[in-house]
Amino acid sequence: MAIKSRKHAPTRFNQHIGAALAVMLLPVAAQAADPAGQSAPASQQTLNEIKVVGSKENDFKAEKASSPKYTEELVNTAQTIVVIKKELIEQQGALTLTDALRNTPGVGTFFLGENGNTNTGDAVYMRGFDASGSIYVDGVRDVGSISRDVFNIEQIDVLKGPAGTDSGRGSPTGSINLVSKTATMENKFNSLLTAGSGKQKRATADWNRIIDADSGTAFRLNLMTQDSGNPARDEVKNKRWAFAPTVTFGIGKPTRITASYLHVDQNNVPDGFVPTIGLPGYSTPDTITSTNKVIRTFLNSAAKVDPKNFYGSTTDHDKVKADMGTLRIDHDFSPTVQFQNTTRYGKTKQDYLLTAFMGSTANLKTPVATDPSTWTLARSLRTVKDQENTILTNQTVLSAQFDTGVLKHSVVAGAEFTSEKQTNYSYVPASLGTLPDANLYHPNPRDPVTGYQPVRNGAYSQGEVNTQSAYVFDTIKFGDKWIFNGGVRFDHFNTTYDAITLQTAVAQGQVQKLPVGTPIPAHITLNDTFANGKISALYKPTPDSSVYALWATSKAPPGTNFTLSTGASSAQNPIYDPQETTTKEIGTKWDFLKQKLSLSAAVYQTEVKNEVEQDPIDLIYYQTGKKRVQGIEIGMVGEVMPNWLVSAGYTRMNTSVKSGKVVTASGVNNLSYTPKQAFTGWTSYTLPFGLKIGGGARYVGEMLRGTDGAVGTPARVDAYWVFDAMATYTVNKNLDLQLNAYNLADKTYVAAINKSGFRYTPGQPRSFSLTANIKF
Numbered sequence: 001m002a003i004k005s006r007k008h009a010p011t012r013f014n015q016h017i018g019a020a021l022a023v024m025l026l027p028v029a030a031q032a033a034d035p036a037g038q039s040a041p042a043s044q045q046t047l048n049e050i051k052v053v054g055s056k057e058n059d060f061k062a063e064k065a066s067s068p069k070y071t072e073e074l075v076n077t078a079q080t081i082v083v084i085k086k087e088l089i090e091q092q093g094a095l096t097l098t099d100a101l102r103n104t105p106g107v108g109t110f111f112l113g114e115n116g117n118t119n120t121g122d123a124v125y126m127r128g129f130d131a132s133g134s135i136y137v138d139g140v141r142d143v144g145s146i147s148r149d150v151f152n153i154e155q156i157d158v159l160k161g162p163a164g165t166d167s168g169r170g171s172p173t174g175s176i177n178l179v180s181k182t183a184t185m186e187n188k189f190n191s192l193l194t195a196g197s198g199k200q201k202r203a204t205a206d207w208n209r210i211i212d213a214d215s216g217t218a219f220r221l222n223l224m225t226q227d228s229g230n231p232a233r234d235e236v237k238n239k240r241w242a243f244a245p246t247v248t249f250g251i252g253k254p255t256r257i258t259a260s261y262l263h264v265d266q267n268n269v270p271d272g273f274v275p276t277i278g279l280p281g282y283s284t285p286d287t288i289t290s291t292n293k294v295i296r297t298f299l300n301s302a303a304k305v306d307p308k309n310f311y312g313s314t315t316d317h318d319k320v321k322a323d324m325g326t327l328r329i330d331h332d333f334s335p336t337v338q339f340q341n342t343t344r345y346g347k348t349k350q351d352y353l354l355t356a357f358m359g360s361t362a363n364l365k366t367p368v369a370t371d372p373s374t375w376t377l378a379r380s381l382r383t384v385k386d387q388e389n390t391i392l393t394n395q396t397v398l399s400a401q402f403d404t405g406v407l408k409h410s411v412v413a414g415a416e417f418t419s420e421k422q423t424n425y426s427y428v429p430a431s432l433g434t435l436p437d438a439n440l441y442h443p444n445p446r447d448p449v450t451g452y453q454p455v456r457n458g459a460y461s462q463g464e465v466n467t468q469s470a471y472v473f474d475t476i477k478f479g480d481k482w483i484f485n486g487g488v489r490f491d492h493f494n495t496t497y498d499a500i501t502l503q504t505a506v507a508q509g510q511v512q513k514l515p516v517g518t519p520i521p522a523h524i525t526l527n528d529t530f531a532n533g534k535i536s537a538l539y540k541p542t543p544d545s546s547v548y549a550l551w552a553t554s555k556a557p558p559g560t561n562f563t564l565s566t567g568a569s570s571a572q573n574p575i576y577d578p579q580e581t582t583t584k585e586i587g588t589k590w591d592f593l594k595q596k597l598s599l600s601a602a603v604y605q606t607e608v609k610n611e612v613e614q615d616p617i618d619l620i621y622y623q624t625g626k627k628r629v630q631g632i633e634i635g636m637v638g639e640v641m642p643n644w645l646v647s648a649g650y651t652r653m654n655t656s657v658k659s660g661k662v663v664t665a666s667g668v669n670n671l672s673y674t675p676k677q678a679f680t681g682w683t684s685y686t687l688p689f690g691l692k693i694g695g696g697a698r699y700v701g702e703m704l705r706g707t708d709g710a711v712g713t714p715a716r717v718d719a720y721w722v723f724d725a726m727a728t729y730t731v732n733k734n735l736d737l738q739l740n741a742y743n744l745a746d747k748t749y750v751a752a753i754n755k756s757g758f759r760y761t762p763g764q765p766r767s768f769s770l771t772a773n774i775k776f
Helices: 086-093 098-102 295-300
Strands: 001-007 019-024 051-054 081-085 135-137 153-160 174-180 188-196 200-212 216-231 231-247 256-267 318-336 337-356 381-406 409-426 433-435 448-454 458-476 482-502 520-537 545-556 579-592 599-616 621-641 645-657 676-685 691-700 720-732 737-740 751-755 758-763 767-776
Touching: 081 086, 081 098, 086 098, 086 153, 086 676, 098 135, 098 153, 098 676, 381 433, 599 645
Parallel strands: 001 520, 135 174
Antiparallel strands: 019 051, 081 153, 153 174, 188 200, 188 767, 200 216, 216 231, 231 256, 256 318, 318 337, 337 381, 381 409, 409 458, 433 448, 458 482, 482 520, 520 545, 545 579, 579 599, 599 621, 621 645, 645 676, 676 691, 691 720, 720 737, 737 767, 751 758
């Protein structure tokens, strides 16, 4: 089949730098003698300019987002932006992106996937919506199902709310940008050696070397290796290694060229998680289908399984190879005109096999009702992912500052050309092997697998999105009190989806037109152009504060996930318009204590429309669906007093479906996988004798899961608090020792749940890690 649609619419690993750095040039003596021994005339005597250069930043507080699209400091930026710096990440012993994102409230991996399919990589939810496709590295979209490590990350910028003008298509509620480490004019070496609970073993190295000081050439190499288990789970392994070299020419010069490369190799044992039997809200999956049906009510009071149980197989694997090469050129034409060009090629390949399960009536067997040791769970879902993602992009940004009368402008204009491709291959189900049913309370992952000889079945899908984008932003200062910002972005894209599916058996009574297994080709294309915009006004009551209002839009066209569909119920059908998002935000930001401590607060409303819904009367699908998220977010970050650092955030969200069917299993009109309230906080204090102590707390409110017709599974997960602690002791100038303790109260909680409610992620139990920080 072939479908075409054409639419035209107008559419810093540095430690604490210090409070100030003064550079002074001593003036010539007023009575400097000439060759004849006479003093120089007074008219020829000059004083050299004295400059004092200070830094307001501290280990937790950043002054600006990394993107050149944001020309102002955060206090003068009319949008909620959370910057998570490397120093905070290291204090917490965070290793992955999802670990680091715990420092921004209401953002996390709350959703496990649908039925037998389990999400892989960083499946991040933000303000009620999936943001997994809106993850960037140095401003370039990072594709692929990979769990991102932070060994090569300087800071993480979390942009909440409107992201359409910054990055084009993507999540309606924001984006995440990882800022990579780059070479600096400093000779240094740093290594972190970590061991801990769950057989954790990890080592990183960060080496920076000046190659030529006169030309501003420096080289930096970051290395990482890890071979760890999981303190919450048996059998699950996180094994990976990576290296990231970068060289920069012209540091401190008008022209700077940076070449970098990243290679990541993962060989993990994935986690299919554990059954929800025994959790609050669980009941028998049986339903009355006939008069002689036995309803196993004894399952309503069944005990929970050990959360460490592993229901997969030792043949399960998640192998990922990712490569990313980047060339960036920066040039300052003048102090007021700057140019940046970035070229990147990236490729990620994933080979994944997971033995999953569904705890339905047919799969959960109880041969002896009074003897739970005889109960079994079928492991019939051998889930495979053979996927390859590539991206090739070139991005150009031109920035200029100039005045027009009393108005001061900072204009940023840019163009982006990007080609992204994703290919997926399918396998013969029987070639993936079969396993015997697992004992429900004592599963054996070493049960033999019969017939495991994986073979592709000829079915595949390939989606390609080519995008050409142009944008312009103008930040206008009117006096010292008002800052206005406006921007618009145009994206033209061409999406092509090719697939081969295999004819399956038809239901009884239907006509069999093709033999089972017959290849059925599909070729679907979509071309479209759309525009996004944002506008804001900001007032400064004082030099270190602001009050602002923002309005912005985002759009996500069909094919955003590299898939187009002919199904009338699918939002990926090219006959439909893009999903449209409008965000309104009012907020305030205040810097205190000589700009060392920042407080922020914002109220916002995000409305997503053009969702595909079926009319209950004529049973035809229309784009009448609408969802809304309203919330408040409060943040604090920085230095309260010398040696006392803090980072904290709180959010409260009210979510609802304004038009369309309810999306939660409980029937409550909220959005799923979105905690109504969330809090995160971390603080540390450095004592005079070299001991640093710290700790934090996280609260995640009750969450509702999605709905798919599953019977008897929990419709919600309870709220929970988790408390962590840290202590670092400076042995000498070359060695620090850091002890981290996680979940001090050993709280048992559900961290994530899947759509059917059959499986959940147990929270991390009380665990520890010890890190040696070696530096030269």
